[in-house]
Amino acid sequence: MYTTHGLLFEVDRDGDNFFMELKAIGKLTHQDYEQITPLIDDALEGVANPKVNVYFDGSEFEGWELQAAWDDLKLGLKHGKKFHRIAIYGNQRWMDIVAKIGSWFISGEVKCFDTPFDALAWLREE
DSSP states (O other), X not given: XXXXXEEEEEEEEETXXXXXXXXXXXXXXXXXXXXXXXXXXXXXXXOSXXXXXXXXXXXXEEEEOHHHHHHHHHHHHHHGGGEEXXXXXXXXXXXXXXXXXXXXXXXSEEEEESSHHHHHHHXXXX
């Protein structure tokens, strides 16, 4: 059986303000983070005080392999102070876990939403 997994990533920048959209598919692996981490690092490189809002679509997320969970932790420790808001939509089983763990390592707010519309609306507030 073939299992699809991966992270889709898109970033928009306006000055020091960033909007990142991530979609997790399947069970994430170390290789997924080897691909996505340099993209996030490059996007934020050279920006002294970035304000990053993230929309995380976990509707097809099924968890992490052990090494991928460690990679996710390292990414949060490296960039956690740069995140302003993270809106999580998707798989209810994982949403609360991701939000709770994420809130330990980022300085901004993390909230879970039942619809993508509500998640995106919250990110656009202010």
